Amino acid sequence: MANAVITMLNRPFESWSQAKRQGWATVLLAVVFAVYPFLTDDDSNIDTIANAMSYATLALGLNIVVGFAGLLDLGYAAFFAIGAYYYGIFTAYQVMPHWSSGWEPLAFLGLVEKVNQGSGDLVHFTLSFWLALPTGALVAGFFGLMFGAPTLRLRGDYLAIVTLGFGEIVPIVARNADSITNGAAGLNGVAGPKIGSYHFGVDATPYYYVGMGLVAILIFSSIRLRDSRIGRAWMAIREDETAASAMGINLRNFKLLAFAIGASFSGFTGVFFVSKLQVATPEMFNFSVSSMLIVMVVLGGMGSVWGVVVGAALLQLLQTWILPRSTDLVRYIGESVGSDWLMSADLVQWTQMFFGLIIVVMMLFRRDGLIPATRAQPKLELEEQHADVKRGGFVNVDRIPRWNPQPGNALEIKDVTVRFGGLVALNKVNLTVPAGGVVAVIGPNGSGKSTLFNAITGLVTAEGSIKFEGHELIGLRPDEVLAKGVARTFQNIRLFPKLTVLENVLIGEHCRLKTGPAGAVLRPPSVRAEEKGALRTALDIIGLFGNRLTPRANHTVSGLSYANRRRVEISRALASRPHILLLDEPTAGMNPNETLELAEQIGELNDMGLTILIIEHKLDVVTRLANRVTVLDHGDVIAEGTANEVQRNEEVLTAYLGRAHRAKIEAQDAAEAVAAGGNANG
C-alpha cells in the first residue's frame, strides 16, 4: 500500500523526464524550421510556411477559447481583423489629421511624422511593428472582453450564434467606416516591419522567422496555461459549469479571461499578417476565415495544443500542395484516357468542400481530433487493481492536517424559503449545525433536501438567512460560498468527466491557490512552489482512500467505477480545505460493504474535526454518524432530534418510513415494554 503512494509521489518526476524528452523533440523541430530557409531556393515555400504559421497562431488562440474553456466562438476572425486594422490604420496613409504643435511629443517618440501633401502639413502615423504586436494584442483583448461580456450568460449553442453575429459585424463596420478603413477597397500601403534600418520588404524570409517566433511563444504560453490553475479552471468550466462554480471557480472572470487571451492571440497575429501582406480588406476576415480556424481545431483535436498546430499545418498543406498536385495528377490521367472533363478538373476549387468533409468525417468518426488532448490511460498492475474492502477508515491519515472547530454553531439556517414558480420547495426551514458535529437531513424523495443544499451553496435563490461562521451566505455566488469554507458533493455525482482524478482534485484546490495568467505562463519560483504543494496535497487526499484511487490518479474519471467516482468527489471537496462538508447521499448506489467503508471514513473525517452536514437515505449510516437528525417533508421540517428520537416520531413514521416500519417499531416498543414489565414483576 505504502508502495503505491510512494510511486505516485515519484510520478511527477517521471513526467518531468518525459517533459525533458518532449523538450528535446521541440528543440529539434525548432532547429529544422530555423535552417529550412537556407536549404530551399524556392521563396514561395517559405512564404507558404510563413502563412501557415500565422494560421497556426490563430488556431492556437481559438483553441484557448473553444478547446480549453469550451466556448464555441464562430466569430474569432473579428479579433484578427481588429489587430490587423489597428496596425493598418496607424501606419497607412489613410487617417491623416492636420498637423499642430500638439503632435510634437509623439513625433519625438517616433509614433507620427509630419508630411506635406500640398494642402498643408498633415500627420502620418508611424507605429512601429514591434510596438504594435503587444499593443495590438491588448487592443484585441479589450474587444474580447467587450464582445464576451454580453454573451456570458448564454448557453454554449447561443454563444455560437452571437459570436457568429459579431464576426459578421466587424467586417461590416470595416466596410462602412470609409474614412478610417477606406471601405471595401481596404487599407493599402501598410508599413512592413523594420529592425533599425533594415526593412523587411517583400522577401518572405524575415516574416518566416517572426512567424516562427510567434508560434513558439504561443505554443509555450498555451502549454503553460493549460498545465496551470488557470487551464484547469477553464477545463472545469468546459466540462460542467455548475460543478466548476461550486468548486470555487468564478465563471464570469474565467470565461472573460479565456475570451480576452484568445482575442489577444488573434490581435497579435492580425498585426503580423497585415504587415506581411501590407493590405487589409474586410474580406480577409469574414466567416470563411473563422470557420477555417474551426476546421483546424476540430482536425487537430479540441484542447490539444500540438494538435491544432498540426491541424493548421495540414490544412495549409492541403491548400498549397496536396490539391494542386492532385489536380496535376488528375489532369495527367485525363490526358492519358482522353477525358476532357478530367483534363479541365481543378481540385483547388474544392478546398472548401474538403473543409466541410473534414468537419463531417471528424465529428462522425474521430471527435477528439488527430492528436487527442486526453492522454493514454496508464495500465494498472494486478496488485493495484485489487482492492479489498477496507475497514477502519482512511490510510495515511496523518498526512492531512486536522481541523480545529471553534465551539458554537458553524451553520445557522433561519426561516429559509425557496420557491420554484408556485411550488414552495422549502418552507421556513430552520437548522443549525454545531461546529465539529454531524447533522443528517432525511426525508422522502422530493422533500427538499437537495434544494436545501442548493440554497446553502448559492445554486438557487432563497429567502431567509443562512449564516456560516457569522457570514451571510444568501446572495453569494457558489464560488464565493466555497471560499467561505462550505464544500459539497452532488447527489448525481458531478465530476469533470474528461479530466483525470488528479486534475479533478487539483480543481478542488482552486480557491486556495493564487496563480494568475502571467504567473502561469512565466512560472516564477513562487508559482512552482505553489503547484508542487498543490500536487502533494492532492496526492495526500487521494491517498486517504488507499489503493482505491492512488493507482488511478492519472485516469480520466469517466472510466472509474461508481463508488470510486463518489470517492473522487469527496476528495475534490476536501481539497478546498472546507470548514464544513455537505454530502448529498454519499453512499447512494454503493453495496453494503462499500457503504460501511465510506461511513467509517466520513466518521473519521468528523473525528479529525470536520463539521459535516449529510443527506442520506440509509438509516444505519445516519444512526452511526449523526449527532442530530432533521426530517424534511414537502419543504417543511417535521421533526428534529437524535436518530433514535426521530425514528420514533409519529409524523416521521407516517411521512417517511411508511406504515410497515411504523408497525415494526411499535411492535418493538411493545415487546420492550412487556420485557420491562416482566423484569419489574420478577
Next chain:
Amino acid sequence: MTSGDLFLQQLINGLNLGAMYSLLALGFTLVYGIMELINFSHFNVFMVGAFIALGVLKLMGMDGQTVILSGLPLIGVILVTFVVTMFATGMIGVGIERVLLRPLRAVTGPAAMILTIGVSYILFNIILIGVGGDTRNFANPLPSITWAFGGANLRLRDVLIWFIAIVLMLGLTYFVQYTKLGKGMRATAQDPEAARMMGVEVDSVVGLSFFIGSALAGASGLIFGLYYNYAKVDMGFSAGLRAFTAAVLGGIGNVPGAMLGGVLIGLIESSSSQLIGQAWADVIIFSILVIVLVFRPAGLLGRQAPNKS
C-alpha cells in the same frame, strides 16, 4: 412620395421579407425545439432550395422575365414549383438527419452543431462547383399587376408571397396542434425520453421535423427568388442569421413565435434600411439578437425547448 406612402411601401416590403424569414425561422425552431440543436445546414438548405426552384422553373421553360403567364397555367407553374422544391429540400433535410445527425444523437457537447457547419459548407460548395458563384437571374412568370395606394405600390407578387406564407403557416399550425403526429412532436419537444416510453416514435418525429423544416426553407428560398429576382450561392448566410434571430426573438422552439419573429425582423430590416441605410441593417439585426438573448432569453412568446443540463 410622402412619408406616409414611404411607410406603407416599407410595410409591404417588410411583410414580404417577414414571410420569407418566418418560413425559414420555423425550420430552426422546429429542430431546436426537438433536439436543442442549432442547425447550421439550414442556412444552405434554404440556398439550395432557391436553386432547385430556379431549375424547376427552367425545366418548365421559364427563364428570366421573358415568359409571363396568367390564369391557370400561372397557378399550375407556381404550384408545381413550390411542391417540387419543398419536397426536394425536405428530402435533403431528412437525409442530413438520417445519415449524419442520427449517429451523433447520443453524443453530448457541440459535436452535432459543429457537424452541421460542415454540412453547410458541403451544400455551399456543391452549388458553387456545380452551378457557379455568380448571380443567377431568377425566372418570374408573374404578370406585373400593380395596385397603387397613394404613392405605394402593392404588386401581385406581394399578394402571392403573403398568400403562400399564410397557407403554409396555417397548415403547419393545424398539423402541430391537431394531428396525432403533431402531438407526438410536441411531446418529444417536452421530453424525448418520456415521449418514447409513451409510444411516440421519436426517430420518425425527428425525421419529420427535419422534413417540414427543410421543406419550409425550400419555400422560403423560392420566395427569395420571387422577391429579389435572383439566386446566389452566398445568399444563405445573411438570410439564415436573420431568420435565426427571428426564431430567438419569438422564443426558440415556439412555432407561433417564429412566425411573429420573422415578420418583426422583416419589418425591422425594411424600416432600418429606409431610416439608417441598408449597409447597417445587419448590424442592427444582430444587435437585436444580442439584446434579446441577454435581457429576454425566452423571447417574446416564451421558449419551448427541452432544458438539457
